[in-house]
Amino acid sequence: MESYELTFEPDDRYNAFLTVCKKAPYSKGKLSGIAVAVKDNISTRGIETTCASKILKGYIPPYDAHAVELLRNSGAAIVGKTNMDEFGMGTTTENSAFGPTLNPCDTGRVPGGSSGGSAAAVASNMVPMALGTDTGGSIRCPAAFCGIVGLKPTYGRVSRYGLIAYANSLEQIGPMGRTVSDVSTLLQVIAGKDRHDSTTYDRPYTHTPVADIKGLKIGIPGEYFGEGVDPKVAGVVKTAIGKLEELGATTVPCSIPSMKFALAAYYVTCTCEASSNLARFDGVRYGPGADSKKSWHEAYKEVRRAGFGTEVRRRIMLGTFALSSGYYGKYYAKAQIARESVKSDFARIFSEVDLIAGPTMPSIAFKLGEKSDPLSMYLSDILTVPANLAGIPAISVPCGKVDSMPVGLQIMGRPFEDERVIDAAYAYEQAVS
């Protein structure tokens, strides 16, 4: 294959990139020569991949994540690795070991997280599109906060092979871009079955967005406009939903009663999985090594204490506790039951409606340092985690502003109806632009 080289020297004043590839190779193909940024928890052969953690400083993967391989095959130029909350644990990108990313719309505010670097890189026009990952909202939240489009695909639609796992059963790699078309194009490249990821389905995405939502029924869950949601944000989103009605969709109120368990189910599940996933970072095989003069368990403790940030340590400890003998039934098993009830709530609603719409985030982007209390930060995930628990596709598309900051309209669909979710977002985007 003929190889070309893209020179990439961005003015990264927002700390969006952890690694910049000044000379990015690319080839011919659908995305030939297009600069794509990749979140730093996605393995890139030959390019340092740290998950924004000190514990992986210097780790250069010997292999490409499947999504990255597909990107390269499509001709895209991988121009750099983007900043994030360490291992994806956060909603602000402030939990990066290498400093926070700033929101290009207001540098006094966070870009959202955990894919804040990817969102900022796109929003500031450093790249047209980027890969993010979404475990509990990590693509949609920064998309909403930075005023771009971000899609969490159906669980199993995009291979996770090479994505450094935080919470395997919840997360997906997904596209981020300035337009729904770009997001759709990127999804065309990365979706499909991968023999390296047993949880993928043979559901490639070949769709081109169609701005037609006539006759679609859209459910509006009361919980998405209730307590904890900034009324100004709710107002902007309601206006956007009115636009969807104008375009020929009908809306019906609906209810997701299991929402009251969703956050708890989410945080138990993700911390349990994380406590196991992150146990391998011990300094033996990669990352900064341990003092080999010490006994192995002393060395492990030292490496892990020095390598993990506060939020990561907190979640590892929470998950370890929740899986402990005697507590498993009380936490993990219960969380799975709650998760099932979220799934069945969605299944029930989707038997009557085609899509569900509401705000992506309950507020506009936080000020830097505003969410220093972890619990209040966890609460801000309430509108995004249900889609991860249920494995359904969900997109965030810009739908206006509050206090000059962007607001995201979230549209969710049935499993493997990413096409319909994209069409609805596209119809909205075309109508307002």
Place this chain on the structure above:
Amino acid sequence: MAEDQVIVGLEVHCQLDTKSKLFCGCSTDYRDDGPNTHVCPVCLGLPGAMPVLNKRSIEYAMKVAKALNCTVLHESEFSRKNYFYPDLDKAYQITQYDKPLAEGGYLEIESDEGGERRIQLTRIHVEEDPGRLVHMGNAERGKYSLVDYNRAGIPLIEIVSEPDMRSPKEARKFLNKLRATLEYLSVFDSDKEGSLRVDANISIKGNERVEVKNITSYKGVEKALTYEVTRQKNLIRRGQRIERETRHFIESTGITQSSRSKEQEHDYRYFPEPDLRPLHVQSWVAGIVLPELPDARRERFMAQYGCSLNHARTLTGELKLANFFEKVVAADPKGLSTLAATWIADTLIGELNYRSMNLERVDTAGITELISILKQGTITDKSGIDVLRVMLDQRHNGEPTETPAAIISRLNLAKTTGDNSAILTAIEEAITENPRALEDYRAGKGGALNFLVGQVMKKTRGKADPGELNRLLTEALAKREA
């Protein structure tokens, strides 16, 4: 059950002899290669790598389940067993926990009292092998360990028995029978170093049980359990309590050592492996065609070759031995099988064990020839053993080999036939030199005749035909009596 009845249950881990590892495409044939040469992102546990189940390993495990009469569950699932250790690259082992591949089943073994005994099984599950630590260094330079992940991800099955065995010997018989069954199924190679590991639970009736870990050989099981029986019975005799604990078997010294410490009290925090889908393979069971298994082959050896129960048991107790026997007698099953059964099951095995020699190095054609010669009666049994020893030594020492006929001719071992003069001379000498034996014989002591037979054999260097010798000696003694 006796007051101090020994109760034993086993957890047996066997490496499945698949070509590639359980969750990646790496080759399992690592034993002759350097460390960390059979590895990839998956079995190295590199960040982001994901397991993909090797279908063949599940087929192998299901063969075992079917052969051991287990019930394959409608849904089984992989779980993570979380613990830190440098040989475990992901810091968790992918194994099966509350939804194993199969449950129940049994294995029949020969009981200590003779006859068959049914040992019930609890479950069979599939899991991955961890890597291996190689301990280096010395007192002066300091000790350190190196890690080799070639073994990481090799498929294992764990077969858990109910506490149904009643002695260390029965435990060993269980293992031997299990090994034979797995080898007949072509899913296991017991010759591969480290292919088997056993944890044993042992208690004396009415007392706490002790888990003995780190047993890596067939003999080791009996040794470790025998040591434990003595240790536990001694404690009870002295009125002390047996503590529920985990002990490690030290193969070199044959003892077990308590390994109880806070560090090793694990809480494995099992939970379902989110990167693998649940298994629904029950429907495969019907399609599995089992080969002839040890019990069936034993019955066939008795029916087809007229083997005694004991010979049939020994010969079919190892796949290679059973195949060897059938190859030896193939040319003339009717004529050779009785003699071959005795010579192979009794004599050959003993001679091989004495030399620590592998059956594979024995020349089948040579054994067939030797047994044919024995059948013709042109050499004595004693000479037969001499010939066999020469044959084995030549192979064992890598010397040029000879056929049995050549050995017999070179050593002049052919039986003296027709001309009895040499034997008669030897008989006369033996009687004359041992007047005491003559007296004893006259007094009716049976041992005297055997003694004289031995003396004559010595003088004729074993070439005398025992039947003929007996006849001639009795005649000679009768003459003396007259």
